[in-house]
Amino acid sequence: MADHRLAPSPAITAAPLEIGETRLAPRPSGGVHMLVLSAGDPAALAAEIEAAFGPLPAIGRSARTRSGAMLLRPSRERGLCIGSGLAPSPATGFHSLDQTGFWAMISLQGSGARAVLERHWRPDLGDVAFPRGAVAQSSLSGVSATLFREAADSYLILVPRSYAAWLFDDLATTLHWVR
Structure with a gap:
C-alpha cells in the first residue's frame, strides 16, 4: 500500500x-510554543515559568531559556517560546501550546x-x-x-x-x- x-x-x-x-x-x-498565562498570582506564575524554562521576562521584553530557546512576552497573558526542545508542561499557571x-x-x-x-x-x-x-x-x-x-x-x-x-x-x- x-x-x-x-x-x-x-x-x-x-x-x-x-x-x-x-x-x-x-x-x-525550529518550534514555536504559545504560553497562555493565567491571570492568577503573578509570583506563582513567575515561579512556574522559572521552573519550566527560566526567568519570566517583563511584559514587552525577552529572555533566553535554560534550553537556549527565546521566550518573548508581548503581553500580560501571552508568551511565545521560540526554539527546539520545548515540551508542554503540566503547570497550573500556564498552558504551553505548540503553534509551530x-x-x-x-x-x-x-x-x-x-x-x-x-x-x-x-x-x-x-x-x-x-x-x-x-x-x-x-x-x-x-x-x-x-x-x-x-x-x-x-x-x-x-x-x-x-x-x-x-x-x-x-x-x-x-x-x-x-x-
Whole structure:
C-alpha cells in the first residue's frame, strides 16, 4: 500500500533579499510554543515559568531559556517560546501550546531594517522606546504581528503563516524604496 503523507511546505518560498547592507529573509522556526498565562498570582506564575524554562521576562521584553530557546512576552497573558526542545508542561499557571505550524518568521537585518519597518509599524521603534530585547505586538501592513528586536539593526517578525508570503513581498517592495 502506498504511503501518503503530507509534506510541510515553507510559508515563504521567496529567496532572501539583500540590498545594500539590509537583508530580508525567511527564518525557519525550529518550534514555536504559545504560553497562555493565567491571570492568577503573578509570583506563582513567575515561579512556574522559572521552573519550566527560566526567568519570566517583563511584559514587552525577552529572555533566553535554560534550553537556549527565546521566550518573548508581548503581553500580560501571552508568551511565545521560540526554539527546539520545548515540551508542554503540566503547570497550573500556564498552558504551553505548540503553534509551530501557525507562525512564520521573517528576519530583517542591517542598516535599513528600521527604516523599512517604520513605514509599516505604528509603535515607536527608537532605541529608547524599543531597545534590544524588546517585544511588541501590533499591526504590520494590516497583519497582526509580533516584533522582536534581536540587536541594534536586527528584527524578528512573527506573523500567521497564511499572511507570511504576502508580507514578505510587501517588505521587499519597501526595502527597494528605502535603500
